[in-house]
Amino acid sequence: MDKIICNPLDLEYRYQYRTSPMGGVSLSRExxxxxxxxxxxxxxxxxxxxxxxxxxxxxxxxxxxxxxxxxxxxxxxxxxxxxxxxxxxxxxxxxxxxxxxxxxxxxxxxxxxxxxxxxxxxxxxxxxxxxxxxxxxxxxxxxxxxxxxxxxxxxxxxxxxxxxxxxxxxxxxxxxxxxxxxxxxxxxxxxxxxxxxxxxxxxxxxxxxxxxxxxxxxxxxxxxxxxxxxxxxxxxxxxxxxxxxxxxxxxxxxxxxxxxxxxxxxxxxxxxxxxxxxxxxxxxxxxxxxxxxxxxxxxxxxxxxxxxxxxxxxxxxxxxxxxxxxxxAAAPAMQLLSYQAEAKASSNQDGFAAEMAVDENIRSWWAASEDDPEPWYEIDLGEKQSVEAIQINMADHKMPDTQIPANNQVFTRAGGRFIYTKPQRTAYLLEGSADGINWEMLLDTHDENSDRAHYLWTSEKPVELRFVRISSFMIPFGGVPAISGLRIFGTSNSPAPARVKTINASRSDDGINILLSWEAIAGADGYQVRYGIAPDKMYSSWQVIGQNELDLSTINKNQCYYIAVDSYNAGGVTAGAVIMVE
Incomplete structure (x- = not known):
């Protein structure tokens, strides 16, 4: 079986407790x-x-x-x-x-x-x-x-x-x-x-x-x-x-x-x-x-x-x-099947709804209510899809600080900090179903004494699934379950989107931004903007989700650029037009 990885790497990241000079407190992995x-x-x-x-x-x-x-x-x-x-x-x-x-x-x-x-x-x-x-x-x-x-x-x-x-x-x-x-x-x-x-x-x-x-x-x-x-x-x-x-x-x-x-x-x-x-x-x-x-x-x-x-x-x-x-490779080996899929949960806190774990943004997440005795989270892909991998991204949601040994902090001019050198155990149960009635165990981490904040589950051969559910949580420090991305990958029944044919570009007055826009493609989940110093050297890319324009800022003055805009969805990636901007 191939050895598959997915960024961010699934390491046992250590927790760090920090206090700022202004009195702020945070607890999160780093x-x-x-x-x-x-x-x-x-x-x-x-x-x-x-x-x-x-x-x-x-x-x-x-x-x-x-x-x-x-x-x-x-x-x-x-x-x-x-x-x-x-x-x-x-x-x-x-x-x-x-x-x-x-x-x-x-x-x-x-x-x-x-x-x-x-x-x-x-x-x-x-x-x-x-x-x-x-x-x-x-x-x-x-x-x-x-x-x-x-x-x-x-x-x-x-x-x-x-x-x-x-x-x-x-x-x-x-x-x-x-x-x-x-x-x-x-x-x-x-x-x-x-x-x-x-x-x-x-x-x-x-x-x-x-x-x-x-x-x-x-x-x-x-x-x-x-x-x-x-x-x-x-x-x-x-x-x-x-x-x-x-x-x-x-x-x-x-x-x-x-x-x-x-x-x-x-x-x-x-x-x-x-x-x-x-x-x-x-x-x-x-x-x-x-x-x-x-x-x-x-x-x-x-x-x-x-x-x-x-x-x-x-x-x-x-x-x-x-x-x-x-x-x-300009396109991924597996496609993302879960973007904006129908999601529901046993509960959620205000501002942390179920759809926030399928919005392709690690900086937003679903969080269960504090009084939810048996929290769970579920995704419906709409129809059976060929699933090859699932990445489970756990978030640190308003972690409690009652167990922090604050008297052991190290203080610097940036505030105080304490690093937990031992992993804080995280566990959950991952299940899949083709019909929402009969469920198959995909992953159970309760026997692992580890903190897997970005676990990547992979299958030796594709599994036909419509529903994916995660439950039976164990969260460090008694926190609530929070998921920033339950990302499901594989092969979709949907067709790839149409090709981007026209790109509009203009350089900013100072020469270090290129303003881009292109026609919106029906059915596209997003766009990949590839750019570089020659047609065969478009080595940089910027993934754009939810819009058909980009203020391209990661460039250099007085440098000619070749730019392509590819459209993509769960069905695949379609290479788009290429333009030159002097």
């Missing part, structure tokens, strides 16, 4: 700023605020290991192989940061290696000649920095050098805000943060990759709380530059769809030589730093341009066996 390294045939995944790491043999099944010896509250952990050992670094403000090493992270603890200086968002890179370099930076005022360090002691050699900084006037995708447009602060705390940090984009998350003699220094912008959080890249002939801006940028971007954002990540090769990019995806409803992990195929084209395939990248896809063909 993991972000991921690094994956392949070391001695094992993949290691480190992410912020996790208290450990995940490891895997195949990028499909992940196990978690706690690391009490590492600083749990340091952000943006970086792990790289240097001289046959795994080197760990993470960042904090106000004091020097340390490096740690392990030759066998699963079986041996990390031990302190050396203390460096104060830095933020680190990355270590060992070149083919054995020389080692260190990169860091996370501000909206300073550039990213780089310096050579000794391979054995990991101490600096020489002076640091500036790599590059923000350029939002030329790089439209670096601008802060939802869809790269700043809105007014909604709360006094947000207003305080705006006054403190300003409106310039944060340039952060350095990561170095070498390919065919070229050095690809990757970075994230404009901020982790934005749907347009993405990764760009500069390319040079030497590890410390000088660097030139790649014409295709950002190379990792997911501003639309069920879950958005694809910034601050790392690029690695798997055991078969395929390239991958792992990065941060955002929810940011309970708290700005409510985030998840996404994994995307990536590659270098014949011109050395680094790019990802993020077309429908929150739909299920099979991990390749051997050489990947994922970069060629």
């Amino acid at each position: 993991a972000a700023d991921p690094t994956i390294v392949l070391f001695k045939e094992t993949y290691y995944l480190f992410a912020s605020m996790s208290g450990g790491f995940w490891y895997s043999d195949d990028l499909h099944e992940w196990k978690f290991k706690e690391t009490p010896e590492l600083p749990i509250y340091d952000y943006a952990p970086d792990v790289r192989e240097v001289a046959g050992r795994v080197i760990f670094s993470a960042s904090r403000h106000g004091s020097p940061c340390s490096l740690y090493e392990s030759c066998d992270p699963v079986n041996e603890p990390f031990v302190p290696l050396t203390e460096l200086f104060e830095f933020w968002d680190p990355d270590i890179f060992e070149d083919e000649d054995g020389r080692v370099y260190f990169y860091w930076g996370c501000t909206n005022t300073d550039p990213l920095w780089g310096i050579e360090i000794d391979r054995e002691t990991m101490l600096p050699i020489g002076e640091k050098k500036a790599m590059f900084g923000e350029n939002e006037a030329e790089h439209g995708w670096e601008r802060k805000g939802e869809n790269n447009k700043l809105s007014e602060p909604k709360t006094e705390y947000e207003r305080m943060i705006r006054q403190y940090v300003g409106t310039k984009p944060f340039i952060e998350g350095a990561y170095m990759t070498k390919y065919k003699g070229k050095y690809y220094l990757q970075y994230a912008a404009p901020g982790t709380e934005c749907n347009v959080y993405a990764d760009g890249v500069y390319v040079g002939d030497a590890p410390l530059g000088p660097f030139s801006y790649q014409p295709h940028n950002p190379f990792s971007s997911k501003p639309g769809g069920f879950i958005t954002s694809a910034g601050h990540g790392s690029t690695f090769r798997d055991k078969d030589g395929n390239w991958w990019h792992v990065s941060t995806m955002h929810i940011s409803e309970n708290e700005s730093y409510e985030r998840r992990i996404g994994l995307f195929p990536c590659d270098f084209d014949e011109d050395g341009i680094l790019h990802c395939n993020q077309n429908f990248s929150d739909y299920p896809f099979a991990l390749p066996e051997g050489e990947s063909i994922l970069m060629d």
Whole structure:
């Protein structure tokens, strides 16, 4: 059976309790700023605020290991192989940061290696000649920095050098805000943060990759709380530059769809030589730093341009066996069958109705009433469909804080926090039916001692179903069941929509937006806007749901773009017209 995954990755995300200086309280899952390294045939995944790491043999099944010896509250952990050992670094403000090493992270603890200086968002890179370099930076005022360090002691050699900084006037995708447009602060705390940090984009998350003699220094912008959080890249002939801006940028971007954002990540090769990019995806409803992990195929084209395939990248896809063909896919292997399907539930709270779990938005959800003794949720697809996978996305709805050990919080200038290093058990029963009378057990997680917030159920062969029901919930901290997406995938009996034939486009006066519109296609659930610097390099995409227009903001000034608009529904994807915008 194929090994199928679906973004966001289904990991045991750790809960984090946070208090703001203004008195706000939140409790939600978090993991972000991921690094994956392949070391001695094992993949290691480190992410912020996790208290450990995940490891895997195949990028499909992940196990978690706690690391009490590492600083749990340091952000943006970086792990790289240097001289046959795994080197760990993470960042904090106000004091020097340390490096740690392990030759066998699963079986041996990390031990302190050396203390460096104060830095933020680190990355270590060992070149083919054995020389080692260190990169860091996370501000909206300073550039990213780089310096050579000794391979054995990991101490600096020489002076640091500036790599590059923000350029939002030329790089439209670096601008802060939802869809790269700043809105007014909604709360006094947000207003305080705006006054403190300003409106310039944060340039952060350095990561170095070498390919065919070229050095690809990757970075994230404009901020982790934005749907347009993405990764760009500069390319040079030497590890410390000088660097030139790649014409295709950002190379990792997911501003639309069920879950958005694809910034601050790392690029690695798997055991078969395929390239991958792992990065941060955002929810940011309970708290700005409510985030998840996404994994995307990536590659270098014949011109050395680094790019990802993020077309429908929150739909299920099979991990390749051997050489990947994922970069060629413009349409998903399975279609979404549940968008705007008829949904009902045993109860709901005001503002959290049943239809909010089928609206293709992870930031809205159905929530059961607090006094519902046996909550359940059900979807009717209207007729029998061929179902191959179901993704169950649990939301953290107004989680109670009565059990929080607040006296154990760590306090920073951003407020207090406490991370639960143990998984908080989540369980449910998933059933399917062809007629609404006879029900088949699809999944029962009550025997699992785990927290599966984004469980992906798959079937070895398609199952004919019309109804899908989830019930018998067990929720962390005694919270109520809440589902942000009960997403059903497979093959529909419906035909694919008609083709988009006409696209209207005009460039904004400042040159860093393209205003797009196209004719609405009857029966289309949405549209995929693909764009890039050449007809054969339309590597970026933006999934548009519920409208036939888009203010395309994730582009660069003075760059010619080729743009296609594809229509799609449960029946499939229809490639649309292509235009050029100078």
